[in-house]
Amino acid sequence: MRCAHCGERETRVVDSRDLDDSATIRRRRECSACATRFTTYERVEAARLVIVKRDGGRQEFDREKLASGLRKALTRRPVAEDAAEKAADEIETELRSQGTTEVDSSRVGALAMAKLRELDQIAYIRFASVYQSFDDLEALKREVDSLYAERGDDSVEADHRPTVGKAGKSGKAGRAGKTGR
Ligand SMILES: [Zn+2]
Secondary structure (H helix, E strand, O other): OOOOOOOOEEEEEEEEEEEEOOEEEEEEEEEEOOOOOEEEEEOOOOOOEEEOOOOOEEEOOHHHHHHHHHHHHHOOEEEEEEHHHHHHHHHHHHHOOOOOEEEHHHHHHHHHHHHHHHHHHHHHOOOOOOOOOOOOOOHHHHHHHHHHHHHHHHHHHHHOOOOOOOOOOOOOHHHHHOOOO
C-alpha cells in the first residue's frame, strides 16, 4: 500500500478495527518515510452469483429484491420482525454454498417458497400465488389442500404453540418416533 503523500511502499498499521457490518476492516496506516497517516478499508469480496432467468437472461443476484419479496409476503403475519431478512440470508448462503456462479431463478423461487412454507402458510400462499401464478382456482385449492394435509402430519412439531408450564424442555421425547420426510 503506497503512501498517498510521498509514494513510499513501507507503511505500518497503527490501528485496525471491524466496522459495524464486520465484513469490512478499517486500518489506519502510517508511512515509514514521511509519517503521513491514512486509512484503508479491507472488504470481503463475495463471489459473483448470477441468476439465470426463465428467458435465459442473466442478472446479478439481488439479495435486497429477494428480501423485499419475502417481506411483502410476510406483511402483518405473526412472525419475528427479522424473519424475512433471516430467510433471505439463509437462501443466499444456500445458493452460494453450491459452488457455482450461476443459479436458475426457479431455484431461488423454490427456496423462497420452502422458507415461507416453514414460516407461515398464509405468507407462503401469498408468495406462491404471485410467483407461481396458479393457473386457476383449482390449482390454488390443491396447494391449500396440501397445506392442510401437511398440517395434520406435523401438528406435533408446531413450535409456535404456547408451551404448557415452564418445564417445556421435553421436546426431544415427543419427537423421538418421528422419521424424516
Ligand atoms: Zn509517505
